[in-house]
Amino acid sequence: MLNLLSFHRFSEGSMLRANLNDIQVFMAVVDAGSFVAGGQTMGLSRSAAGKAIARLEQRLSVRLLHRTTRSLGLTDEGREFYRRGLQILASVDDAEASVAGDKGTARGVLRLTAPSAFGRRILLPLVPKFLVAWPEVQVEISFSDRLADVVEEGFDLAVRIGVTAPDTRLVSRTLARYRALLCASPAYLAARGEPHTVESLAGHEALLFSSRNQKQPWRLRDERGEWVKAPVRGRLRLDSGEALHDAALAGLGIAYLPDFIIAEDLAAGRLQQVLRAVEGEEVRIVALYPNKRLLEPRVRRFLDLLVDTLGG
Known part of the structure; x- marks a missing residue:
């Protein structure tokens, strides 16, 4: 279990001091499960990917990965840094989108899952406004209190109420309390x-x-x-x-x-x-979505609507 000291180890200052490219390399290696595959994703050799992560570890004074000849795993500090890294990259995406102005045309099928009570009372009333604003989007919603596997079941966005188990595949954003x-x-x-x-x-x-x-x-x-x-x-x-x-x-x-x-x-x-x-x-209502480098416009637009409505 992550102890209190390691949980608070990564302040905003330490995250900002870490090189953004090195953070992206770390995320890619974790996602791919190896230095070779992660490096290829970033256009780097295995050696270059390893050096990028070594720089991160040296700068942060912690070990982020367990390395053996057969496997690669996250340390407790590595899991926390990965979670913070998702938030950093999401913030970068938001900044780029804000500067660019137009976030792209929302189109395609938006698949959502939410607890039944929240979904029917809060989420569903937002859908007509969204559909009018984005006529090229179709919306599919699963109202269920079952904890669906967002990635495996192909959902674009999930709403959860209460404590959520850490999942390195997902980005979490608080919508309301x-x-x-x-x-x-x-x-x-x-x-x-x-x-x-x-x-x-x-x-x-x-x-x-x-x-x-x-x-x-x-x-x-x-x-x-x-x-x-x-x-x-x-x-x-x-x-x-x-x-x-x-x-x-x-x-x-x-x-x-x-x-x-x-x-x-x-x-x-x-x-x-x-x-x-x-x-x-007091319990949080959070949005969870896959940790893709860039959100599809249909997902970003609906997430923006949720945040604007609920004041998250």
């Missing part, structure tokens, strides 16, 4: 009573999110101001945020849901917030 809230229907609270402490949640039916490749614990700041994992139990587990929302409305238990999903229900009285004095976790 939301607050998770505890809520239940008036009928449920009338029948079971309202919990008054985090510990008392253990005596209630919790509506839990669970799927094959992810589970979401309830993290709350309790009455003492400490972040704790709530002691929840539930007989109903669902793999969809929309289904959890519907189950809460049906009076089946207490749910822990994003504020953007339940805001209208709270205002209308269909749901009530539980433990108002307890702070829920």
